[in-house]
Amino acid sequence: xxxxxxxxxxxxxxxxxxxxxxxxxxxxxxxxxxxxxxxxxxxxxxxxxxxxxxxxxxxxxxxxxxxxxxxxxxxxxxxxxxxxxxxxxxxxxxxxxxxxxxxxxxxxxxxxxxxxxxxxxxxxxxxxxxxxxxxxxxxxxxxxxxxxxxxxx
Numbered sequence: 001x002x003x004x005x006x007x008x009x010x011x012x013x014x015x016x017x018x019x020x021x022x023x024x025x026x027x028x029x030x031x032x033x034x035x036x037x038x039x040x041x042x043x044x045x046x047x048x049x050x051x052x053x054x055x056x057x058x059x060x061x062x063x064x065x066x067x068x069x070x071x072x073x074x075x076x077x078x079x080x081x082x083x084x085x086x087x088x089x090x091x092x093x094x095x096x097x098x099x100x101x102x103x104x105x106x107x108x109x110x111x112x113x114x115x116x117x118x119x120x121x122x123x124x125x126x127x128x129x130x131x132x133x134x135x136x137x138x139x140x141x142x143x144x145x146x147x148x149x150x151x152x153x
Contacts, residue, residue, distance in 0.1 A: 033102075036126050040111060044120035047098075048113035055067060066100055068115060076134050092149035094119075099145075101137050103130070110141035114149075121148045 035043070042053055047067070051059035070080040070087060080087045086097040099112035106126050113120035121144070128140040 003029075014075040038120060040109075040124070041122045044111050044113050044122055046117075048115065048120045079135050084139070092146055093153065094149065097149075099137070101141065103138065108138035108141055109135060110145060112145055117152075119149070119152050121145050 027124050032128060046053040046058055047064055048078040050061040051057055051064045059109075066083055067085055068087070070082050074080050078088060080089075081096065085100055087096075087098050089095060091097045091099075094114045094116070096115040097112055099110060107123050107128060108123075108128055110123045111120070123141045123144045125138075125140055128138065131137055131139045133142050
């Protein structure tokens with residue numbers, strides 16, 4: 001897709017490729033989540049702590065476990081699909097690391113957390129080149145994650 005010059009303020013001028021279904025004012029993204037960086041970090045902290053944030057149980061531990069439940073067969077790239085997280089054994093030297101990526105309007109994102117330690121990382125970036133690695137994670141997110149998880153060893 002691409003945008004006409006005033007498409008953000010005037011969605012009717014948005015130009016889509018055939019078959020695309022996209023709201024040009026940025027109100028819709030594939031996952032349906034629009035969130036601030038601060039709140040995304042809170043979400044990661046909560047997931048890494050079995051649903052507890054700031055001493056308050058905001059999500060049941062069973063719901064977090066369901067999100068981390070792996071499908072019976074690995075994906076062709078070695079990742080395991082969960083509900084809706086992804087997991088790769090020994091990613092960044094972590095056995096229980098879960099992650100989820102996103103992208104839209106030039107923004108590349110990744111959230112990840114280690115279910116065993118509660119460590120987590122949130123990456124939000126724009127202006128980066130959108131190269132993907134073999135697990136469909138933006139390379140910029142992979143590089144930042146690798147660096148930060150190495151620091152947390």
